[in-house]
Every structure is written in structure tokens, then in C-alpha cells.
Amino acid sequence: MATIQDVARRAGVGVGTVSRVINNSPLVSDTTRARVQAVIDEIGYRPSTVARALSLGHSSIITVVAPFLTDPSVVLRLRGVASVVRESEYDLVLYDVEAPEQHAARLDDAIYGGRSAAVIVMSLAASGAIAQKRESSKVPLVWVDRRIDGVPCLTIDDHEGGRLAARHLLELGHRHIGFIGDRPDERFGFTSGDDRFAGFCEEIAASGLAVPGGYVRRVAHGMEDAATAMGELLALPDPPTAIFATSDLIAYGAIEAARARGVRVPGDLSVVGFDDIAMSAHIGLTTVRQPLFESGSRSAELALAMLAGDDVDTTAEWDLPLELVERSTTGPHR
Amino acid sequence: MATIQDVARRAGVGVGTVSRVINNSPLVSDTTRARVQAVIDEIGYRPSTVARALSLGHSSIITVVAPFLTDPSVVLRLRGVASVVRESEYDLVLYDVEAPEQHAARLDDAIYGGRSAAVIVMSLAASGAIAQKRESSKVPLVWVDRRIDGVPCLTIDDHEGGRLAARHLLELGHRHIGFIGDRPDERFGFTSGDDRFAGFCEEIAASGLAVPGGYVRRVAHGMEDAATAMGELLALPDPPTAIFATSDLIAYGAIEAARARGVRVPGDLSVVGFDDIAMSAHIGLTTVRQPLFESGSRSAELALAMLAGDDVDTTAEWDLPLELVERSTTGPHR
DNA sequence: CGCCGGTATGGAAGCGATTCCACCCTAGCG
DNA sequence: CGCTAGGGTGGAATCGCTTCCATACCGGCG
Numbered sequence: 001m002a003t004i005q006d007v008a009r010r011a012g013v014g015v016g017t018v019s020r021v022i023n024n025s026p027l028v029s030d031t032t033r034a035r036v037q038a039v040i041d042e043i044g045y046r047p048s049t050v051a052r053a054l055s056l057g058h059s060s061i062i063t064v065v066a067p068f069l070t071d072p073s074v075v076l077r078l079r080g081v082a083s084v085v086r087e088s089e090y091d092l093v094l095y096d097v098e099a100p101e102q103h104a105a106r107l108d109d110a111i112y113g114g115r116s117a118a119v120i121v122m123s124l125a126a127s128g129a130i131a132q133k134r135e136s137s138k139v140p141l142v143w144v145d146r147r148i149d150g151v152p153c154l155t156i157d158d159h160e161g162g163r164l165a166a167r168h169l170l171e172l173g174h175r176h177i178g179f180i181g182d183r184p185d186e187r188f189g190f191t192s193g194d195d196r197f198a199g200f201c202e203e204i205a206a207s208g209l210a211v212p213g214g215y216v217r218r219v220a221h222g223m224e225d226a227a228t229a230m231g232e233l234l235a236l237p238d239p240p241t242a243i244f245a246t247s248d249l250i251a252y253g254a255i256e257a258a259r260a261r262g263v264r265v266p267g268d269l270s271v272v273g274f275d276d277i278a279m280s281a282h283i284g285l286t287t288v289r290q291p292l293f294e295s296g297s298r299s300a301e302l303a304l305a306m307l308a309g310d311d312v313d314t315t316a317e318w319d320l321p322l323e324l325v326e327r328s329t330t331g332p333h334r
Numbered sequence: 335m336a337t338i339q340d341v342a343r344r345a346g347v348g349v350g351t352v353s354r355v356i357n358n359s360p361l362v363s364d365t366t367r368a369r370v371q372a373v374i375d376e377i378g379y380r381p382s383t384v385a386r387a388l389s390l391g392h393s394s395i396i397t398v399v400a401p402f403l404t405d406p407s408v409v410l411r412l413r414g415v416a417s418v419v420r421e422s423e424y425d426l427v428l429y430d431v432e433a434p435e436q437h438a439a440r441l442d443d444a445i446y447g448g449r450s451a452a453v454i455v456m457s458l459a460a461s462g463a464i465a466q467k468r469e470s471s472k473v474p475l476v477w478v479d480r481r482i483d484g485v486p487c488l489t490i491d492d493h494e495g496g497r498l499a500a501r502h503l504l505e506l507g508h509r510h511i512g513f514i515g516d517r518p519d520e521r522f523g524f525t526s527g528d529d530r531f532a533g534f535c536e537e538i539a540a541s542g543l544a545v546p547g548g549y550v551r552r553v554a555h556g557m558e559d560a561a562t563a564m565g566e567l568l569a570l571p572d573p574p575t576a577i578f579a580t581s582d583l584i585a586y587g588a589i590e591a592a593r594a595r596g597v598r599v600p601g602d603l604s605v606v607g608f609d610d611i612a613m614s615a616h617i618g619l620t621t622v623r624q625p626l627f628e629s630g631s632r633s634a635e636l637a638l639a640m641l642a643g644d645d646v647d648t649t650a651e652w653d654l655p656l657e658l659v660e661r662s663t664t665g666p667h668r
Numbered sequence: 669c670g671c672c673g674g675t676a677t678g679g680a681a682g683c684g685a686t687t688c689c690a691c692c693c694t695a696g697c698g
Numbered sequence: 699c700g701c702t703a704g705g706g707t708g709g710a711a712t713c714g715c716t717t718c719c720a721t722a723c724c725g726g727c728g
Binding site for chain 1: 380384385388395404412417420425427428432447448449557558586587590612613616
Binding site: 354356389390 | 716
């Protein structure tokens with residue numbers, strides 16, 4: 001691999017001049033610039049990112065830490081990040097966290113390991129340490145899907161999301177509405193399921209109704225468990241005519257279970273999901289859409305802005321807009 | 335950020351000694367090691383990856399170049415890579431290629447840009463340049479889902495996959511078998527669809543039957559187009575009783591279109607997919623399973639082995655095993 | 669007791685870029 | 699015509715690590 005020295009020698013100039021040419025400094029005469037550029041092209045020289053990073057004191061890497069690709073919603077977020085990072089001069093590195101135990105270590109490594117210019121964290125809780133050590137590092141941090149003090153956050157209003165789903169079902173005339181959600185303590189201590197449930201209940205209570213305990217199920221792992229739960233609900237003497245599922249995956253499971261029992265969706269049963277992952281548009285699932293792709297792209301834009309030295313309010317919390325997308329798994333009661 | 339100098343000063347030793355401690359060199363006395371380690375722990379020192387890379391002459395990055403996360407099968411492959419890389423001391427960087435035009439540039443950058451210790455390429459064709467310049471770089475290369483001269487490849491036998499699907503349908507008694515595949519020239523010049531089709535036809539011909547031209551559809555973009563195509567096939571005066579789809583996504587679309595028309599699957603129509611992406615197990619799709627996750631993990635293992643200096647046959651081509659997974663979208667004819 | 673081999677150690681020389689400082693040269697001014 | 703200001707340039711110092719070489723120290727052997 002050619003170095004800047006080789007180019008300098010061959011072009012008969014100093015390394016400083018070559019560096020200036022590479023970095024488009026105006027302090028080079030046109031003739032010199034042309035000569036150097038010619039040599040660069042000729043021998044196919046490419047500056048070493050590594051040496052550049054060391055010299056500059058910061059790398060060209062944006063690290064994403066996420067509970068990884070098992071969940072389609074995370075993948076969609078990641079696509080958002082990638083779409084922005086791709087257009088920048090930064091590289092995207094992926095730190096996946098499959099087990100909750102790993103996450104503190106991975107996070108620490110990403111932030112304080114010196115490898116990252118900026119770090120984007122998705123859906124993970126901050127280890128206590130992060131919050132404290134926060135100031136000891138100048139690495140820009142952005143948090144997605146979780147609120148952390150002193151770090152710009154991109155979140156949604158889960159509570160409102162629950163209300164949105166309930167309202168839609170209520171407006172369709174449903175009075176017997178069930179709920180299938182993630183088990184609250186599952187995996188990384190997510191609380192969004194709880195908040196969605198709370199909003200859901202509140203909206204229903206606002207119409208003078210209530211959600212009977214028997215209509216509420218918490219499941220551990222996506223589709224299969226959701227299907228089982230749906231089966232139980234349908235076996236009830238007075239089964240619900242509508243279901244709010246806190247994720248699209250859960251909704252898929254519920255729909256499958258219903259159809260397997262000859263219960264028509266949306267004829268006999270309406271189902272609302274949450275997320276709007278890519279598949280849901282295809283399948284025609286009615287769902288509370290959260291801007292997953294956008295959460296990724298905006299977090300990357302934020303990181304880039306901080307990297308560029310723009311003043312970003314580190315205490316800011318952006319609530320991304322939620323929207324009920326009505327498709328073909330919900331319909332009027334009876 | 336503390337440097338190796340700080341540690342050395344504080345521990346009253348030379349930088350060389352600290353370096354030896356960090357790298358577990360045996361040439362350090364136990365007492366010295368303990369003292370240095372204590373200082374390291376105390377001030378929370380972490381060696382700079384960047385400086386290390388520059389000094390060592392190679393980075394700690396494994397780059398994956400892939401037509402990115404739009405396709406669930408690529409995501410599954412990526413998960414395989416991530417699962418292996420995570421356990422190593424390398425970082426995983428993602429170069430996504432959304433448009434075919436980008437791909438040569440991205441590839442070049444990944445391989446010759448000096449940022450990667452090794453590069454894993456998925457599903458992309460090699461630009462002519464790659465093949466030529468091959469020797470000019472010592473960066474280990476692994477290719478997945480495509481055959482490239484002089485580079486270890488992880489592929490499948492698409493032809494055989496097509497036969498597998500046809501055989502299964504034939505064995506179930508079907509005689510009117512349709513085909514829905516990717517448009518051959520689509521996106522990045524994939525040819526696997528053609529090969530699967532060829533194998534499929536061959537197997538059918540082997541039973542003395544033929545695939546009428548009217549039973550064959552090529553679609554551009556996954557589910558929607560597949561659904562349309564399926565609709566056309568079902569509208570035929572003598573519609574097929576079974577379908578081979580060259581991807582699970584296409585199979586989903588076909589099934590949806592069938593059910594929307596009251597055609598029961600597998601009662602009236604059997605559908606075989608190809609890939610076995612995560613969702614397919616949930617949905618109960620019969621499909622030709624290709625080891626997507628494994629293709630990723632093995633490619634990473636290969637890359638790691640080459641990095642470790644193990645002798646890997648660069649002309650090797652590994653054909654990963656294909657397997658027909660029978661679930662609930664295929665059944666006996668009539 | 670002196671010497672030798674080997675173990676521990678300190679520190680200088682790289683790795684390949686950036687950047688700052690010193691220097692040269694030329695054009696413009698008095 | 700001499701001096702200055704400033705654009706263009708070369709090259710040393712620097713970033714934080716690894717590694718090699720020189721040196722120091724130890725015990726055992728002749």
C-alpha cells in the first residue's frame with residue numbers, strides 16, 4: 001500500500017503539500033495540486049483511515065448498539081441509520097447485544113473504548129455507570145426508544161399509542177376489547193408495553209368501559225406465544241371482538257390463531273398491532289405506526305450534527321409522531 | 335483519555351512493560367504485572383484501538399458488504415456473521431449497498447481502503463476489477479451466495495434446490511405445477527432464480543411432464559407482484575394445483591392471493607417457498623431451506639481463520655446443504 | 669569468584685497521517 | 699530599489715501503540 005510519503009517523493013513535493021491536496025486546502029497552487037493529484041491517481045493512493053484517525057484524535061466510526069436483528073423493528077431502525085451514515089464519511093459499526101448481561105460491557109466499550117466517533121443506542125437501558133461517567137467522554141451519544149438524562153433521546157409516546165389503538169376499536173363499535181402484550185420484565189426491562197397498556201385502559205375507561213382482567217394476556221416471545229394467548233381468549237365464554245396487540249409480531253400470532261379456529265379477521269375479530277414493520281403493509285395489518293426507519297435516520301442525523309460541532313441540546317427529547325394506520329384487520333363490530 | 339504513557343509513569347515502569355501486560359506477554363514478572371494491572375484498573379485505562387491498529391499495520395474490523403436490510407434473508411445471514419464476530423476481538427462494520435451502481439465503489443473501498451482486516455461480501459457480483467487486483471491486497475476475502483474465482487465461496491446448489499421443490503410436489507401427486515420467480519435481471523444480476531427454475535423443470539421433465547409456459551411468472555418485487563402473478567395463474571382455465579416460489583416472500587404473496595380468492599392452502603393449492611427465513615417457521619410455510627444464518631456464521635469463521643493465518647484454500651467453494659422443510663402449505667393433490 | 673545465559677525491563681524507532689512553524693519567493697508599496 | 703506581507707511549501711513533531719534492541723540483574727556453573 002502506498003503512503004503519503006511515496007506520493008510526496010514521486011511528485012517531488014513535501015508530505016504537507018500532499019496532505020493539503022487530499023484535504024482540499026486552498027493553500028496549494030493549482031499547478032502543484034494537479035501534479036500531486038496525477039500521482040495519486042496514477043499509483044492509486046488512498047490515505048489510511050487509521051493513521052488519519054490517530055492523527056486527528058477521533059475515528060470515523062459511528063457505532064450502533066442494539067438488541068439485535070432478531071426483532072424486525074430493530075432492523076427497520078437500523079436501516080434508517082444506515083441510510084444516513086452511508087451518505088456521510090463515517091462508517092457504521094454494529095454492536096449487537098443478544099443477552100442483557102452483555103449490554104453494559106458493550107456499551108462501555110463502544111463509548112469509552114475510543115473506537116467510536118459517536119454512539120447510537122437503541123432500546124437499551126443505560127447502565128448506572130453511563131449516566132455518571134457521562135462527562136468524562138466527549139463522544140456524542142444519541143439514545144433511541146428510551147429516555148436517558150443528559151442524552152438527546154428519540155422516543156415515542158407509548159401511552160398515547162395505547163389510546164390511539166383503543167380509540168380506533170371503540171369508534172368501530174367494539175365493547176369487548178382484549179389485550180395481548182409483551183411480558184413487562186422480559187429481556188432488557190422494556191417498559192413500553194406497560195405504558196401502552198396504561199394508555200389503552202385509560203381510553204377505554206374514558207368511555208365508561210373497563211378491560212376485564214381475563215381479557216389481558218402477557219406473552220414472552222412473539223408469534224407463537226401470542227397465538228396461544230389468542231386461543232385462550234377465544235375459548236372464553238364471552239370472547240373479545242377486538243384485540244390490541246403491543247407489537248405487529250404479536251398481532252400476526254393472534255390473527256393466525258384466530259383464522260386457524262375459523263374466526264374471521266376482521267369479520268368476527270378486529271386486530272390492531274403496534275410498530276408497522278415492513279411486512280405489515282403487505283399483510284394489511286391495521287396498526288399504530290411508529291416511525292421506526294425515521295427514528296434511525298434522525299438519530300444518525302443528530303449524531304452527525306453533534307460530530308460537526310453543531311449545538312445539539314443534550315437534554316432534548318424528541319417524541320416522534322404516532323399514527324393509526326387503518327388497513328384490513330379491523331372492521332366495525334358485528 | 336489516559337494513554338499508555340500515563341499508566342507507565344504512574345506504575346513506575348516503561349511503556350514497553352505496560353504494553354506487555356496488556357497483551358499478556360509472558361515476559362513480565364508477576365509482581366510488575368500486578369502493579370501495572372492495578373494502575374490500569376484504577377484509572378480505567380483502555381488502549382486505543384486506533385493507535386494499536388496503526389502500529390500493528392492492520393485494523394480490527396471485519397467489513398460486510400451486502401445489498402442490505404431490505405431482504406429478510408440478508409438479515410438472517412448478517413445475524414450469522416454477527417454471532418461469530420461478536421465473540422472475536424473484531425468489530426463488525428456494515429457497508430450497505432442499496433443501488434447496484436454503488437456496489438463497485440463500496441467494494442473497492444472496503445477491500446482497498448485499508449479500513450478492513452477482512453471483507454465478507456454477500457450476494458454481490460465481483461466487479462471485474464476485483465478479480466484482477468485481487469493479489470494486490472492481502473485482505474482476506476470471503477464471498478457468500480456467489481462464486482468468484484480465487485476467493486473462498488459459500489454457496490448453495492440452486493439447481494438442486496429447484497429439483498427438491500419439484501420432487502416434493504410431484505411426490506404429493508401434483509401434475510399441474512406453476513412457478514413464480516424473481517425477474518432474472520433484477521437488481522444485482524442474480525442468477526439463482528434461473529438456476530432454481532432450471533432444476534425445477536428438469537425434475538419435472540424427469541417424470542415425463544412439462545411446465546407449460548403459461549404456468550411461469552417472473553416478478554420484480556416480492557409479495558405484491560407475487561400476489562398479482564398468483565391471481566393470474568388462478569384465473570387460468572386450468573390453474574395449477576401447486577406452486578414453486580423462488581423465495582419465501584414470493585410464497586407469502588402467492589398464498590395471500592390464493593386465500594383472498596377463497597382458494598385454500600394447502601387444500602386446493604400447495605405452495606413451496608425457498609429460503610426459510612425466520613417468519614416462515616411461524617407461518618408454517620413449506621420451503622426449501624438454505625442455511626442462511628449458517629452461511630453468515632461460517633463466512634465469519636472463515637474470515638477469522640484467514641486472519642489468524644490458518645491456511646484456507648482460496649479456491650474452495652463450499653456448497654451448503656439444502657433441505658426441504660415440510661410444513662403446512664403443501665398437501666396431497668385433491 | 670568471574671562469567672554466561674536467560675529473564676525483566678526501559679526506551680527509541682517506527683506505523684501514516686495532520687499540523688504547525690520556519691522559510692522562500694514574489695509582488696506591491698514607499 | 700529595498701522592505702514587507704503573505705501565499706506556497708517542506709519537514710519536524712505529534713498522535714498512542716508495538717516491537718526491537720540494549721541494558722540490568724539474577725543464579726548457576728566452571
